[in-house]
Amino acid sequence: MTFSNFGKISEHSKYLNYIKRTKNIRKVLLVGSGAVGKTSIVKVFKEKSSLTDLRDYELKYHRTHFLDLESIKIADLVEKEVEGVITFVDVAGQLDLPIHALRDITRTTLGAVDLVFLVFAQDNVNSFLELSKWVDIIEAEKTVFEEPSEVKYFLIQNKADSSGKIAKTLIDQVIQMKPTILHHFVISCVSGEGIVELQKALVKELFGGK
Numbered sequence: 001m002t003f004s005n006f007g008k009i010s011e012h013s014k015y016l017n018y019i020k021r022t023k024n025i026r027k028v029l030l031v032g033s034g035a036v037g038k039t040s041i042v043k044v045f046k047e048k049s050s051l052t053d054l055r056d057y058e059l060k061y062h063r064t065h066f067l068d069l070e071s072i073k074i075a076d077l078v079e080k081e082v083e084g085v086i087t088f089v090d091v092a093g094q095l096d097l098p099i100h101a102l103r104d105i106t107r108t109t110l111g112a113v114d115l116v117f118l119v120f121a122q123d124n125v126n127s128f129l130e131l132s133k134w135v136d137i138i139e140a141e142k143t144v145f146e147e148p149s150e151v152k153y154f155l156i157q158n159k160a161d162s163s164g165k166i167a168k169t170l171i172d173q174v175i176q177m178k179p180t181i182l183h184h185f186v187i188s189c190v191s192g193e194g195i196v197e198l199q200k201a202l203v204k205e206l207f208g209g210k
């Protein structure tokens with residue numbers, strides 16, 4: 001690529017970013033180990049119902065093989081007359097797959113991302129420890145894209161209904177070390193606990209006071 005081409009691409013991406021802002025389009029990437037509930041979070045948002053309230057088969061685990069994209073209107077997330085859409089990019093939890101969306105189609109997963117959900121499951125301490133791997137990949141790749149210069153995160157502790165426990169001091173230490181983690185949520189896709197709070201904070205973060 002020549003430098004003059006690079007300038008044009010940069011202008012183009014500025015223009016796309018302008019469209020994104022004026023049309024209220026935002027992008028959220030969900031990462032975390034397999035079976036922590038990334039796809040379930042998007043499903044619960046989309047269906048406006050906890051997994052328990054959905055039919056039985058919704059509780060079955062169908063792992064995401066590569067990537068799922070889901071766009072949800074803001075009005076479906078919070079009771080506000082705000083026009084706009086959030087596109088959720090939900091990737092496979094297995095980073096060691098020969099093909100992984102975060103590595104192989106980085107632009108699609110990370111380009112113009114507004115917020116990252118770091119998801120772990122309360123009954124799986126490894127899923128908490130493995131979050132650093134995801135952050136490392138994201139931080140290594142982010143410079144490829146012009147915006148945002150700093151990736152912001154929501155830390156999401158799913159499966160609050162389970163009996164598993166992870167020491168709060170450990171979680172607090174990680175939050176202190178990483179100021180770009182804006183919030184920590186304790187949620188359950190099964191019971192619906194914490195989902196409304198997460199949705200409200202999400203819309204507030206992405207659309208401000210609107």
Ligand SMILES: Nc1nc2c(ncn2[C@@H]2O[C@H](COP(=O)(O)OP(=O)(O)OP(=O)(O)O)[C@@H](O)[C@H]2O)c(=O)[nH]1
Pocket residue numbers: 032033034035036037038039040041051058059060061062063064065091092093094158159160161162187188189190191
């Ligand atoms: N107990 C409990 N189970 C949950 C909760 N959320 C999701 N699950 C279950 O956990 C399993 C995995 O959920 P998924 O949403 O598919 O997990 P994922 O993170 O998308 O997994 P991959 O696609 O493999 O990366 C499913 O059987 C869900 O029904 C929760 O809050 N509590």
Ligand SMILES: [Mg+2]
Pocket residue numbers: 038039040062063064090091092093
């Ligand atoms: Mg999934």
